[in-house]
Amino acid sequence: MHNFDVIIIGGGASGFFTAINLAMQNPDVRIAILERSNEVLSKVKISGGGRCNVTHACFIPNMLTKYYPRGEKELKGPFHTFCTGDVMEWFSERGVSLKIEEDGRVFPESDNSQTIIDCFLNEAENLHIKVIKQTIVQQLSKEENLWKIETSKETYQAKQVVMATGSNVKIWDLLKTVNHTIVNPVPSLFTFNIKDDRIKDLMGVSTEMVSLKVKDAPLKASGPLLITHWGMSGPAILRLSAWGARELFQKNYQFQLIVNFTNDLVFDEVLDELMQLKQNNPKKTIYKHAHYGLTMRLWHQLVQASGITEAMIWADVPKKQLVKLAEQLTKATFNVNGKSTFKDEFVTAGGIDLKEVNFKTMESKLQDNLYFTGEILNIDAITGGFNFQNAWTTGFLAANAIAAKY
Known part of the structure; x- marks a missing residue:
């Protein structure tokens, strides 16, 4: 049995962003990211034709929400807490220069998604976040105060669990076992x-x-x-x-x-x-x-x-x-x-029913110490950097909420 304070399931954009922001606030919290494949941040790599469309230059929260067919109402509060300008400042503070293109899309000045990936991997290493790859989560259960996570390799325990697995049908099925409702996924974009x-x-x-x-x-x-x-x-x-x-x-x-x-x-x-x-x-x-x-x-x-x-x-x-x-x-x-x-930017409408999530903290309303970030939720947007903005914002809120518990 491997024990951590916080386990983040999913080594994508929102998973890494949650882990990094949490570790920055609480360096002593033991954090692990579990990723099913042998590569992390794969969607970041291919986004925007390999350039990574980090966000969109819409800086007014109530206008930004209009780009989300599902999640418009729920994201108003979160975007008032952490919006486009905050994301751009976050990357700038870590030496990643961003640029705004004519159509409003925001990219790294390098025009290379590897810049964003390297930023995340360096931060994770410096903050001692353990990244465990090729680990498929098979069961999720609660034992007293702790979450027990059984995987294809090992069994883990943690006080807090963050689900950041994107549109993963097997994980959605797993969450039904802890009483969450899944809005049936259908293609979007x-x-x-x-x-x-x-x-x-x-x-x-x-x-x-x-x-x-x-x-x-x-x-x-x-x-x-x-x-x-x-x-x-x-x-x-x-x-x-x-x-x-x-x-x-x-x-x-x-x-x-x-x-x-x-x-x-x-x-x-x-x-x-x-x-x-x-x-x-x-x-x-x-x-x-x-x-x-x-x-x-x-x-x-x-x-x-x-x-x-x-x-x-x-x-x-x-x-x-x-x-x-x-x-x-x-x-x-x-x-x-x-x-x-549409290209590689496959987006799914569907996921965790938004009524079952507290959008101030991204915590489940049904299960204590269970959090959701990014596209695992029934939130999706049109192309242009908006889906990543959802990942950053929800990850930031989850990190803040968990940090406040330590």
């Missing part, structure tokens, strides 16, 4: 599979701003759109997939997507503008001049889908065809048939 002649040869074409909605559902999103060889991606699609994670799962990812390529103009406004173009440019060829900020290739496809030929000039286009073009521009309907994972 995915792209849409669409086969449609209008976008068939447009791989790599993007639009600055579109509005999307799912037919017969209250799901909407807006932002840039990217056409891929399998369908559609880009920020607008990823937002829709995040907020619609549960509903789209129930639809088995078979639904109709309505795209407004003009973003905020409605059908009547666009039809009026097209009629005006017809009046002002009677001799110009419709096909040759793109409008509404669309690329020429996308404009060509929408024009052809409206029954307008390449040679047609504005003067010769009947109103019926302009009505069709206005429809293609403002409410083009695409059949979605399945989804694809």
Whole structure:
């Protein structure tokens, strides 16, 4: 039997952040991190294409929470305690320079995730945090005042246990044995599979701003759109997939997507503008001049889908065809048939029911001295550094709460 004061299960971002912040406040507390694989911080390594998207430059807590489809309400208090600016200062104090990119994402100046990993590993070593790899947790039980953790190798005991295992189904099942409720996990942040002649040869074409909605559902999103060889991606699609994670799962990812390529103009406004173009440019060829900020290739496809030929000039286009073009521009309907994972940034909606956690301390409301941090909770965000911010904030709060007990 190996005894520690605190055992953190999961050697990822929130696990290390919890351990380091706790050890800084209480150097005498014996802390161990248990990791099932032979490598720690693997998600940190691949994040942001190997650059590690540490957080997002949104410094106002109530605005920051708006990026979380699940967890918005619960994270308001925590973000008032430890937010983006605090994270940036934390890394700066440890010699890690960060930079804010144009889209608000925050990266190490080195553009290398290894900088973040090295920072954590050095801190853990200096603070005498024991990191135990290739150790799979198999059972969790309470014996008097202590937690007993049986693993594939050894048995451990600790007064406090922090669960920082991310979206791990086996650990969720284990937590059911200590009466916790798991909100069923479903994918979030995915792209849409669409086969449609209008976008068939447009791989790599993007639009600055579109509005999307799912037919017969209250799901909407807006932002840039990217056409891929399998369908559609880009920020607008990823937002829709995040907020619609549960509903789209129930639809088995078979639904109709309505795209407004003009973003905020409605059908009547666009039809009026097209009629005006017809009046002002009677001799110009419709096909040759793109409008509404669309690329020429996308404009060509929408024009052809409206029954307008390449040679047609504005003067010769009947109103019926302009009505069709206005429809293609403002409410083009695409059949979605399945989804694809977005890069390596796989995110799951689901996890520990948030009603069972005290968000001042990250402690379980059902079990004393059991804490949850990061993505093991039913919290997820869109891409851009927000999921890491959740890991840092919840880890910081858990560390503070445990430190106060010593």
